[in-house]
Amino acid sequence: MTIATDPSETDIDVGRRLRMYRQMVSIRAFEEQVNQLYLRALMPGLAHLYSGEEAVAVGICEALGADDYITSTHRGHGHCLAKGAAPDRMFAELLGKAAGYCHGKGGSMHIADAATGNLGANAIVGGSIAIATGAAFSSKYLHNNRVSVCFFGEGALGQGVLYESMNMAQLWRLPVIYVCENNFYNEYTHFSETTAGEILGRPAAFGVHAECVDGQDVDAVYTAAARLVHRARRGEGPAFLLCNTYRYTGHHVGDINREYYRSKQEEQQWVTERDPLKHAADRLIAGGIVDRAEIDRLHAEINAEMEKAVEFAVSTPYPGVEEVEQDVYA
Numbered sequence: 001m002t003i004a005t006d007p008s009e010t011d012i013d014v015g016r017r018l019r020m021y022r023q024m025v026s027i028r029a030f031e032e033q034v035n036q037l038y039l040r041a042l043m044p045g046l047a048h049l050y051s052g053e054e055a056v057a058v059g060i061c062e063a064l065g066a067d068d069y070i071t072s073t074h075r076g077h078g079h080c081l082a083k084g085a086a087p088d089r090m091f092a093e094l095l096g097k098a099a100g101y102c103h104g105k106g107g108s109m110h111i112a113d114a115a116t117g118n119l120g121a122n123a124i125v126g127g128s129i130a131i132a133t134g135a136a137f138s139s140k141y142l143h144n145n146r147v148s149v150c151f152f153g154e155g156a157l158g159q160g161v162l163y164e165s166m167n168m169a170q171l172w173r174l175p176v177i178y179v180c181e182n183n184f185y186n187e188y189t190h191f192s193e194t195t196a197g198e199i200l201g202r203p204a205a206f207g208v209h210a211e212c213v214d215g216q217d218v219d220a221v222y223t224a225a226a227r228l229v230h231r232a233r234r235g236e237g238p239a240f241l242l243c244n245t246y247r248y249t250g251h252h253v254g255d256i257n258r259e260y261y262r263s264k265q266e267e268q269q270w271v272t273e274r275d276p277l278k279h280a281a282d283r284l285i286a287g288g289i290v291d292r293a294e295i296d297r298l299h300a301e302i303n304a305e306m307e308k309a310v311e312f313a314v315s316t317p318y319p320g321v322e323e324v325e326q327d328v329y330a
């Protein structure tokens with residue numbers, strides 16, 4: 001992963017564009033496999049899919065270095081993959097297998113991987129905000145120049161820890177970026193029914209630098225993230241990036257009848273008009289970087305990779321009964 005250091009980087013090079021596209025396709029394919037695992041009753045519990053929101057995780061993580069930190073959410077597969085997790089070990093974790101990132105004891109909502117700077121997904125809404133802020137404090141204290149990114153959904157705007165954390169981060173000029181993924185629904189409730197005032201007014205109240213970006217445009221997300229990461233590394237303190245996006249599937253894999261809280265027409269409109277993968281592919285083709293056949297080949301290659309990763313996860317063993325108390329901290 002190359003670290004973006006130039007805040008004026010609006011002209012994104014071809015290698016980076018292709019890498020970001022590939023990563024988004026991988027996340028989409030990963031999530032499709034997760035849904036299949038659920039339907040085949042191979043996965044214990046539920047999973048919250050990231051399909052539709054890929055440009056946020058990919059654009060942000062592309063602006064980070066391997067040593068930088070992220071914290072994630074209950075909808076965290078995309079964040080983990082974008083930060084460098086391997087699909088086979090991710091699938092293994094989802095299936096409760098010993099080869100998983102947390103030896104099968106975390107599952108979909110508790111995947112962590114210190115080697116890629118991933119401090120963990122978190123089932124508690126807003127639960128990782130103080131963790132990211134603490135990691136940013138450690139970076140400042142240790143002078144190691146690492147930046148922390150805290151992903152959270154707009155549902156976490158109702159959690160007091162966000163405001164305590166932003167207050168401290170601004171007072172102490174911590175290198176942390178609060179990335180609010182606004183997919184418009186907190187479970188089955190539109191965010192306008194739970195969120196008073198303007199979202200960006202909230203960080204502004206603490207003097208935290210705040211911006212909004214189209215979360216379906218990976219280039220725009222990357223460009224904003226590169227600027228904010230650079231700013232944080234220069235010691236200019238925290239930032240808040242609001243990314244407007246949309247989840248294509250239910251709140252979780254079992255949420256299949258959604259019309260009582262959002263219409264099929266609304267869903268279709270996002271899928272057909274605002275899809276981040278389609279948008280990026282069209283741009284690559286229009287720029288003469290690839291043609292349609294190459295895009296199709298890439299999708300086929302990634303689908304095959306994901307099938308192989310699933311096969312690995314299905315066939316690899318569970319942890320032994322004697323390990324039941326190992327790697328469990330609470």
Ligand SMILES: Cc1ncc(C[n+]2csc(CCOP(=O)(O)OP(=O)(O)O)c2C)c(N)n1
Pocket residue numbers: 048074075123124125126152153154155156183185186187251
């Ligand atoms: C503290 C807490 N309260 C409630 C829940 C139940 N819950 C799980 S996900 C969710 C909605 C989250 O919405 P948002 O943060 O916008 O994320 P999204 O699911 O849209 O990605 C809720 C209320 C929880 N996990 N934690």
